[in-house]
Amino acid sequence: MRKALLEGQSMMTMAPTLAVLGCFAAILLPLALAGLSLSLRRARQNGTLSFY
Amino acid sequence: MTSTLDKLRAILWRDLLTAIRHRSGFVVTLVGVFTELAAFYFLSRAIGPGFRPGGIEYFPFLMVGTGIYTFFVMSAQAFLSSVQEAQQTGTLEVLMTTSTAPAELVILSSISAFAGNLVNLLVYLLAGVAVFRASIHANFFSCVAVLVLSLAIALALGIVAATLQVAFQKGSALLWLLGSGLWFLSGTMFRSRPCRARWN
Numbered sequence: 001m002r003k004a005l006l007e008g009q010s011m012m013t014m015a016p017t018l019a020v021l022g023c024f025a026a027i028l029l030p031l032a033l034a035g036l037s038l039s040l041r042r043a044r045q046n047g048t049l050s051f052y
Numbered sequence: 053m054t055s056t057l058d059k060l061r062a063i064l065w066r067d068l069l070t071a072i073r074h075r076s077g078f079v080v081t082l083v084g085v086f087t088e089l090a091a092f093y094f095l096s097r098a099i100g101p102g103f104r105p106g107g108i109e110y111f112p113f114l115m116v117g118t119g120i121y122t123f124f125v126m127s128a129q130a131f132l133s134s135v136q137e138a139q140q141t142g143t144l145e146v147l148m149t150t151s152t153a154p155a156e157l158v159i160l161s162s163i164s165a166f167a168g169n170l171v172n173l174l175v176y177l178l179a180g181v182a183v184f185r186a187s188i189h190a191n192f193f194s195c196v197a198v199l200v201l202s203l204a205i206a207l208a209l210g211i212v213a214a215t216l217q218v219a220f221q222k223g224s225a226l227l228w229l230l231g232s233g234l235w236f237l238s239g240t241m242f243r244s245r246p247c248r249a250r251w252n
């Protein structure tokens with residue numbers, strides 16, 4: 001963000017950084033959604049939804 | 053898809069009305085933003101113009117670092133709070149009996165707070181530029197690209213925090229780890245790269 005906001009670097013210059021961010025997002029988001037669905041399903045089956 | 057958008061619109065409208073009803077919250081948030089920026093402004097002046105991490109003036113460096121850090125941590129907190137609140141009030145089980153998919157339910161419940169954090173970040177950066185004269189040379193398309201990808205990552209981290217809360221009741225542990233880890237390793241207040249280079 002500093003490179004884009006403070007140094008005004010173009011998307012071409014920032015391509016490696018954007019690629020890393022994109023990889024993180026592409027991997028993390030589906031994994032997180034799958035994990036949440038799984039944990040909610042298990043909590044419903046075990047009756048632990050309201051445990052905190 | 054239409055059904056999800058309708059639900060999203062209804063939830064955003066509900067939370068907007070609630071926020072308007074409790075207007076003092078806006079004032080407190082604004083005061084918080086200006087106080088934090090003022091503290092960083094005077095910190096950077098106390099350190100002096102000689103300290104320029106990566107060739108950038110220290111105040112803009114701090115402003116961007118702390119703004120993004122706060123956005124990430126507060127976004128994860130938003131997801132965690134929505135799940136904890138639903139657990140404590142006993143509404144989570146009731147909501148699970150509706151036709152809305154469980155994961156969709158958790159995301160929709162947190163989306164307003166998430167959007168609020170994004171607005172806070174934009175206000176923080178705008179106030180830093182307009183009031184405290186932080187010098188920026190922004191590239192619009194790069195900023196949008198980084199922001200969109202950062203949003204996706206923040207969303208994922210928030211969902212992980214919600215998952216840990218549902219599975220092990222330990223979502224706050226991830227939040228603590230994220231808070232202290234990001235503060236130290238992400239270069240919020242200083243460049244982290246020279247440290248890594250020295251260790252290598």
